[in-house]
Amino acid sequence: MTRGARALVVCPDIRSQRSAHDPEARLEEARGLALAIGLVVAESYIVPVRERRPGTLFGDGQVERIRTDCELHQADLVIVDGALSPIQQRNLEEKFKRKVIDRTGLILEIFGERAQTAEGRLQVELAHLDYQQSRLVRSWTHLERQRGGFGFLGGPGETQIEADRRLIRGRMAKLRRELEQVRKTRELHRKRRGRAPWPVIALVGYTNAGKSTLFNRITGADVMAEDLLFATLDPTMRAISLPGVEKAILSDTVGFISDLPTQLVAAFRATLEEVTAADIILHIRDIANPDSAIQKAEVLSILADLGVIPEKGGESAIPIIEVWNKWDLLDDERRAELRPLADADPDIVAISAVTGEGMDALLGRLGEILTKGARLHNLDIPASDGARIAWLYAHGDIVEDRDIGEGATGPMRHIAVRLSEKDFGRFAAMES
Known part of the structure; x- marks a missing residue:
């Protein structure tokens, strides 16, 4: 999708699927999604849909109106703020002679452009492949490969669409393994922060x-x-x-x-x-x-x-x-x-x-x-244990701090400090 391309944004208002969102607010949000990826919104409007058409979503007259508006406003693509089936998307592209993208596809495009980290890019690619594999409509079976096997017993070979699906499934499996590793790494980081x-x-x-x-x-x-x-x-x-x-x-x-x-x-x-x-x-x-x-x-x-x-x-x-x-x-x-x-x-x-x-x-x-819930704790700590004493000063409310003479390990300090239950648990987990 080229930045600066002119887009026609249509928001289907489907009577049988009315949501709590105001149609005008939904249209404004759809415009915002288009602008977020650098598209120029040439025109936008709500299209009332009495009943979903399985082939095109819209009625014949509405399809013709959108096609005419594409020509009038020189739109490069049509954005439909709703879910399109693969067949509907293909049929509309044939009628409009332009690329058609639905809400899911548009959001995926934005995510693909904005993801910066390696993890973000992995996540976006997985989501995009999951979406794309359903879009492999059987419109190019002429690319069927040569027959497999020998003689008359051989069946048709693997079609291009089947090969693509197999490649997509393999890539998705690899991405899921990599993301699972990312999830485990995040879990370790969270546990480390939990101890911190x-x-x-x-x-x-x-x-x-x-x-x-x-x-x-x-x-x-x-x-x-x-x-x-x-x-x-x-x-x-x-x-x-x-x-x-x-x-x-x-x-x-x-x-x-x-x-x-x-x-x-x-x-x-x-x-x-x-x-x-x-x-x-x-x-x-x-x-x-x-x-x-x-x-x-x-x-x-x-x-x-x-x-x-x-x-x-x-x-x-x-x-x-x-x-x-x-x-x-x-x-x-x-x-x-x-x-x-x-x-x-x-x-x-x-x-x-x-x-x-x-x-x-x-x-x-x-x-x-x-x-909240901080309680007063009276603690006797070796004066040499500077790390834990500094931790208490950093994370607690010190009420009293005084020397109490020699202990088994040397000079001791008595510290009265208010700590939340969570912080006290963290303090207790620290090595003395």
Whole structure:
């Protein structure tokens, strides 16, 4: 797909499959997906579909209208914001005389362009092959190879399409083995971080909710943060300090989206597993988006699929703070309407990652959660054990520190320190 190519974006509004998303909002999101990969949207509109046509999805008159608009607007390709079967895609390409791509294919194209790490590229290739193998429509059986066997008993040889499918299956098997190794490596890294004294905070949210902008605001990093869908694909981690917590790890993740291709849900399992190992989840919402409530439901649905929250509601095993981002884009009336709701719930924080409004409240809330349940521990430690004493100063609230004379191993110090249960477990696991 060439950057700068002109695209005609059509959003089928199928009566029998009406979703909670407003058709206009869905069309705007489809335009955003096209722009995210550098396409020029020549024209876009909603096409009401009374009943899906198995061959083309659209009715004959609608197909003719789209074909005419392609000519009128000199479109190089047609983007259908919905799922097309391989037959439908092939038939539409024949009628339009142009490349046709559906929502899944478009998202895969974006992921393929944005993935930077070796793991990300592996995941994208696996997802793309999984999608592509179903697109090998039997339209080129003339490439059937020579008959196999001998004499009249030999059957037809392997067709090109069968050979391609075999090659794709072999490549997918190899990618799955490599990704499984990546998953094991990630698991080892997580266990190592688990032994380390640093809590992990994961940012999740609908794509373009402002996760990377918030990440940059907190960490001072320079992660790609643009007004584009899927600006971030590969997980990024940085160390930060919080009130009462000298060091924590902040993790930015891939944005969620409605109708995320099933191939990508499976392929990005290793990346999304970072969320399941977090100590706190920050759910970033674009509170200025008219579809914000629907986007929230999409994110919670994926978190439920990952096992982070119960399938049928209930409390998450991992604390979740809902961050109402883009507060600066709301008018005064909407702010006045939402402010009491945010103030009434300690797990909702209204912010603007662009202006910095509400950031102190957010960081303070993170510090509260991470230091919650801290108990006073009275510890007698050898004065020579500087590493563990420094660790206590870095991760606890020191109430008292005094020399108590000689012990079996030399001079001793008595330290009274407040530690969370998790931090005390980490301290106890350290070698003396």
